[in-house]
Structures are given as structure tokens and as C-alpha cells.
Amino acid sequence: MSEPTPIKPHVLVLGGGFAGLEATFNLRARLGRHVDLTLVSDSTAFKFKPNTIYIPFGKEPERYVVDLMPAMERRSVRFVHGRALAIDPEAKRVTTDREVLGYDYLVVATGATMRAEEVPGLAEHGNTIWTPEEMLRLRERFEQVVAAARSGTRQRVVFMVPPQNKCAGPLYEMVMMLDTWLRRREVRDAVEITYATYESHYIQAFGPRLHEVVVREFDRRGITGHVATRVSEVTASRVRFSDGLALDFDLLVSFPPYVAATRFDGLPADERGFLGTVATTRQVIDSPDIYAVGDAGDFPVKQAFLALLQADTAAEHIAQRIQGAHPDARFEPVSMCIMEQFDTATFAQVPLMTTGDPAMPVKVRDDRPELYKVGTNEIWRLGKKMLGTVLPARFKAGLPFHAGATWAAMAAGLDVMAHVFAD
Ligand SMILES: Cc1cc2nc3c(=O)[nH]c(=O)nc-3n(C[C@H](O)[C@H](O)[C@H](O)COP(=O)(O)OP(=O)(O)OC[C@H]3O[C@@H](n4cnc5c(N)ncnc54)[C@H](O)[C@@H]3O)c2cc1C
Known part of the structure; x- marks a missing residue:
């Protein structure tokens, strides 16, 4: 008689944007086949929003869209094309407009919308x-x-x-x-x-x-x-x-x-629907098996780079728990952005801390001055182009952005550029 197949932990991810995809692909990269992954998203495509700023100046929208289906198949992620409607943290179930799904760990990455x-x-x-x-x-x-x-x-x-x-x-x-x-x-x-x-x-x-x-x-x-x-x-x-x-x-x-794209009644949230989290781990308050990452969570600045960092923290934390290790993954909000201007561009790396003051909810950390870097130079336009090429390509291949040799090379490149073209 053959051995019964051990039941694998099941991680359910809601939302196929920056945070949802980074978390999904990071978990697959860390845990291989020792985890079952399901992604629910109301779109079969990933939209690279940061570069849509070029559309009014003549670029076509299709350039910034990645079909998710090949990556889902390649990484053995079950994809449910639908909308998550409600979360029951007691029963550990999510109701979607397609089916009801159970989970061991849940990552909410449904993003924001405009009002x-x-x-x-x-x-x-x-x-x-x-x-x-x-x-x-x-x-x-x-x-x-x-x-x-x-x-x-x-x-x-x-x-x-x-x-x-x-x-x-x-x-x-x-x-x-x-x-x-x-x-x-x-x-x-x-x-x-x-x-x-x-x-x-x-x-x-x-x-x-x-x-x-x-x-x-x-x-x-x-x-x-x-x-x-x-x-x-x-x-x-x-x-x-x-x-x-x-x-x-x-x-x-x-x-x-901004408001949350989807409100989930029964979970702690602010008046805009952004889910209340433990700042360091992104676990939803009083629901340690649920993580809220990216624009859907309560970090006051909504940015793709921060969404990726939060997703990486959640994925690492979940992987550590599944592997029986002491979970020590922590979200360190060091933001990075490149501001396009066509004739030049500005790079900024900014270590942030939350203040609790609604008028000024974040500020630059004054204990890490070496991390606060700003520079304006035409060369940063190349950096923007590089990010806009590498990130969608990673997701297309079903790989997390912040991992592996590609990211190591990019991080080293950005570091050298920051050394020379920012201070
Ligand atoms: C014009 C523009 C320029 C920007 N430029 C930059 C930049 O230069 N740098 C930067 O860091 N950030 C930038 N941002 C911000 C960045 O795009 C967002 O912070 C980022 O998209 C957040 O990622 P996310 O995964 O949390 O949410 P999203 O990328 O919005 O993904 C959420 C996903 O969840 C899906 N979804 C929502 N509700 C449900 C539901 N109930 N069920 C199933 N699926 C659902 C959505 O359809 C979407 O696919 C820019 C944003 C805009 C609009």
C-alpha cells in the first residue's frame, strides 16, 4: 500500500496586483511543492500602474499589461477568476462570487480604489x-x-x-x-x-x-x-x-x-476600509493567520515598492511558520522611487516611520540618515526603464521581484548609481 499523501498547508491570496503576485511567487520560491497556493483575482492580467503615466504622452496601454495565466500554470498556482466578497476569520473561509474557499493562511492584497x-x-x-x-x-x-x-x-x-x-x-x-x-x-x-x-x-x-x-x-x-x-x-x-x-x-x-478597493466587514479597518495590521509583520490585528499587504493595508503611504516589501515580509513570515521556525520576518519601510520628468529624473530612497499623527502620518527616520538618498540626473531615467522592464518580466515568469540573482544584480546596480548620482 502506498503512503497517504500528506495534506499540505493552503495559502489563499486575494488580488493579482504587486502585493498579491509578489507574495504568491515568493511563497512558491521559498516552499516549492510543500504548499498549495490559490490566487483569487477579478482580473486575469497584472497592470503595471507606475508606467501608465506615459499613456497621456503617447504610449499604448497594452504595454503595461501582463497576462497572468501562463505564470499561474507554470508555478502550479490555482487561479480563481472572481471577486472576493467576504472573509470569515473564525471558519477560515473566503466567499467569492465563484465559490467558497478555505485557507490555512490568507493574504489580502486587494488594493485601493479612488473616490x-x-x-x-x-x-x-x-x-x-x-x-x-x-x-x-x-x-x-x-x-x-x-x-x-x-x-x-x-x-x-x-x-x-x-x-x-x-x-x-x-x-x-x-x-x-x-x-x-x-x-x-x-x-x-x-x-x-x-x-x-x-x-x-x-x-x-x-x-x-x-x-x-x-x-x-x-x-x-x-x-x-x-x-x-x-x-x-x-x-x-x-x-x-x-x-x-x-x-x-x-x-x-x-x-x-483613496479608499480600500474591497471592504471586508468583521476585520478591523479604518474609516476608509484599510485593514488594521501589526506594523512589523502585516498580520491583521487579532487574526494572526490573515495578512494585509500593499494598498489594502493600513500603512499610510500607498506605493508599489512598499507593497512589494510588505508582501515579501508576509511571505517570509508564513513560510517560517509553515516550516516550524520562529517567525522573525519584519517589514522595514524603506521606500524607493524614481520620478520621471522626461528631461531628467529624480531618485529617492527614504527610510520611513509612522507617527500616529493623521496630519503627518509618516516621517523620515532621523536615526538612519545614511539611508536617506536623493539625486536628480538624466541617468535615473534608465533606472526607471530598467524597473519597468524587469518587474513585469519577473511576474510574467512567475518569479518574485525581490529575489534571486536578477534582484541581487539590480539592487547592486541601484546601489552603485545611488552612490554616484545621489547623496
Ligand atoms: C498612475 C500611477 C502611478 C504610480 N506610480 C508609482 C511609482 O512610480 N512607484 C510606486 O512605488 N508606486 C506607484 N503607484 C502606486 C502603485 O501602483 C500601487 O501602490 C500598487 O499598485 C499597489 O499594489 P497592490 O498590489 O496593493 O494593489 P493593486 O496593484 O491595485 O492590485 C490589487 C489587485 O486586486 C484586485 N482586486 C481588488 N478587489 C478584489 C476583490 N474583491 N477580489 C479579487 N480581486 C480584487 C484588483 O483588480 C487588482 O488586480 C502608482 C499608481 C498610479 C495609479
Whole structure:
């Protein structure tokens, strides 16, 4: 008689974005066939959102989409194409619109969505950035601005970050990309560009050095900036702010307030639906077998790089528990970003800590100054290109981003570049 097949632990992952895929592929890489993996996602494709900033300037959306099915098959991950609707932490079950699934460990990585309606008039009169469709609409609007400027009608473009937006970086990229793009079309003189944000400093989450970079760049580019100004209303051609500022526009571009993409009743969450976690392990409070990673969790800054780090922590923690080891994996929020501007780019590596203050929920750690690096140089555009090529390729192959020789080589390369082109 043959030995009965031992029952393997089952890890269920919800959401096929940065965090969900990194966790899934990391677990497969760590545990091989000693774990059963199921991924539930409402999309059969992975969307590389960071590079959708190029769509308004002419790139096609298909470039930033990866079909997940070959990787699921290659890594023996059961894929359920559906929506997770509810989690029962007692019964350890997830109800989806397809079937009910049990789990030993659950990773919630369902991300965030936008709630433009929180700002009166924004959805009707503004152009928002989140989906590729919105980016395509913006492309049309940018072309209209160029056409109007060429025909002699001055244009006013306003960029606006409202409170509760959790990832303002892309809007800073786009305002500077637009400036360069208009210059290259020789219409910049006919377009006024204004940037207004609720943040107390530009890119507040990333500390004083990024603020200084933006001040310098806005000055060089002739972009008028306003900080600490909170939008109150948008009408057909004007944005009003609660401090009395009013800006007239022909085109308004905004990144709306964030909420959780899916709310899971019965789990601890803030008023926006972001799941409450133990900061270091990303385990959901009072539900140690559930992990919330990426935009779905309560880390105040929502960023792909941080989503990957959180997913790696959760995967390592789960793997350690499955292997019977003492779980000591910890999430260290050191953010990394490269801000495209077309004529140059800014690199930033920022060690963060949470403060508990809703007005300034994170700050730069002052005990690790050697980790806080900022640099602006055209060479960083290559770094951005490299990330945009390697990460989707890793996911396409069913591999985690932060692992193996490719990541080791990239990390070493970024380190050398940071040494030379940032301080
Ligand atoms: C224009 C733009 C530019 C950006 N640029 C950068 C950048 O340069 N650097 C950076 O670090 N970050 C950037 N970000 C932020 C980054 O894209 C997000 O932080 C990142 O996508 C978060 O990853 P995630 O896996 O948590 O969520 P997502 O990538 O949003 O993935 C969540 C997945 O879950 C699925 N899902 C949701 N609900 C359910 C459900 N109930 N059931 C099943 N599936 C579900 C969604 O369809 C999606 O596939 C940018 C974002 C935008 C919009």
C-alpha cells in the first residue's frame, strides 16, 4: 500500500496586483511543492500602474499589461477568476462570487480604489489619473491643450492633490513631464501650469529633501506651486480652496482620495476600509493567520515598492511558520522611487516611520540618515526603464521581484548609481 499523501498547508491570496503576485511567487520560491497556493483575482492580467503615466504622452496601454495565466500554470498556482466578497476569520473561509474557499493562511492584497466624489464637482469637471482609460482621456485633453495653444488661445492647466490621496508622487511626475512635453512642442509659453496640494510640503511623505527638489524644479520650469491648501469645490472652470484660493482652469488634473478597493466587514479597518495590521509583520490585528499587504493595508503611504516589501515580509513570515521556525520576518519601510520628468529624473530612497499623527502620518527616520538618498540626473531615467522592464518580466515568469540573482544584480546596480548620482 502506498503512503497517504500528506495534506499540505493552503495559502489563499486575494488580488493579482504587486502585493498579491509578489507574495504568491515568493511563497512558491521559498516552499516549492510543500504548499498549495490559490490566487483569487477579478482580473486575469497584472497592470503595471507606475508606467501608465506615459499613456497621456503617447504610449499604448497594452504595454503595461501582463497576462497572468501562463505564470499561474507554470508555478502550479490555482487561479480563481472572481471577486472576493467576504472573509470569515473564525471558519477560515473566503466567499467569492465563484465559490467558497478555505485557507490555512490568507493574504489580502486587494488594493485601493479612488473616490473622486469626495470632492464636490471633481468627477464631473476634472480629469483623474488611476486607470489606463483615464490616462487615455487625459491624452486627448493634452492634445487639445496643444491645439488650442497653437491657435493662439492661452491655456491654464491646474494639477491638484486633495486630502486623503495616499500616493501623490505620480502627479508630481506628470506635471513636470507635461512641462517638458509642451516645451518640446514649442507651446510652453502659451500654457500656464499651476500645482496645488493639501500637503504641508511637496511630496510630504518623503521628507524635506524631496520638497527642495520640487521647489527647485518648479522654479526652473515656471510652474506656480501652492502647498497646504485644501480643495473645497470644483466647478466647470474653477477650483476653490478652503483658504480662499481660487484657480481658473481649462484643464484640471487630479489624483483623487483613496479608499480600500474591497471592504471586508468583521476585520478591523479604518474609516476608509484599510485593514488594521501589526506594523512589523502585516498580520491583521487579532487574526494572526490573515495578512494585509500593499494598498489594502493600513500603512499610510500607498506605493508599489512598499507593497512589494510588505508582501515579501508576509511571505517570509508564513513560510517560517509553515516550516516550524520562529517567525522573525519584519517589514522595514524603506521606500524607493524614481520620478520621471522626461528631461531628467529624480531618485529617492527614504527610510520611513509612522507617527500616529493623521496630519503627518509618516516621517523620515532621523536615526538612519545614511539611508536617506536623493539625486536628480538624466541617468535615473534608465533606472526607471530598467524597473519597468524587469518587474513585469519577473511576474510574467512567475518569479518574485525581490529575489534571486536578477534582484541581487539590480539592487547592486541601484546601489552603485545611488552612490554616484545621489547623496
Ligand atoms: C498612475 C500611477 C502611478 C504610480 N506610480 C508609482 C511609482 O512610480 N512607484 C510606486 O512605488 N508606486 C506607484 N503607484 C502606486 C502603485 O501602483 C500601487 O501602490 C500598487 O499598485 C499597489 O499594489 P497592490 O498590489 O496593493 O494593489 P493593486 O496593484 O491595485 O492590485 C490589487 C489587485 O486586486 C484586485 N482586486 C481588488 N478587489 C478584489 C476583490 N474583491 N477580489 C479579487 N480581486 C480584487 C484588483 O483588480 C487588482 O488586480 C502608482 C499608481 C498610479 C495609479
